Amino acid sequence: MKMLLMVEFPHEPFNAFVRSGKVGEIMNRILDTIKPEAAYFTEQDGMRGGIFLIDVVDPSEIPGYAEPFFLNFQANCKFRVVMNPQDLQNAGLEELGKAWA
Template sequence: MRVLLKASFDTQRSSEVLRSGKLPQMMEALMERTKPEATYFTVDHGQRTMYLFFDMTDSSDMPAIADPLFTEMGASIDYTPVMDFDDLQTGLAKLS
């Protein structure tokens, strides 16, 4: 299932990770694990925020994906199922 992972990072803890030089390695490991369709980085409600769109094949992967973000960056995380336009068309066809 395609999901959106929204991660908002604690400013102090994410700054420490950035200064330590570990941030590129953490992001590379996350990208390798999730193989995202798209990833965006921004500021949301005053916090560094990442939006990661990827196919989650097994919901039991949720802890392994989120835990490094929780422990290293003090992240607040939301997982949300999402659809692209093709998925929407397929879903709408099932209404009739």
């Protein structure tokens, strides 16, 4: 199942890793581990943020995606299920509309 993993990095310890030159090494290790289909870095609510498209086959995999961010950056992680246009087309919206109208 495709999910967006949205990560908010608190200023500390992220700033300390930037100052020490270790942030790239840590981030690369995490990305090599979680293997996102896409990765974007942005601002979220005044903090550094990341948005990662991941494929979660089993719910038991979720800690493996979140813990590297929790343990290294004390980050907040949010997971959202997403659909591509084909998934939406296969959702049966017409039938649902008839059933619930």
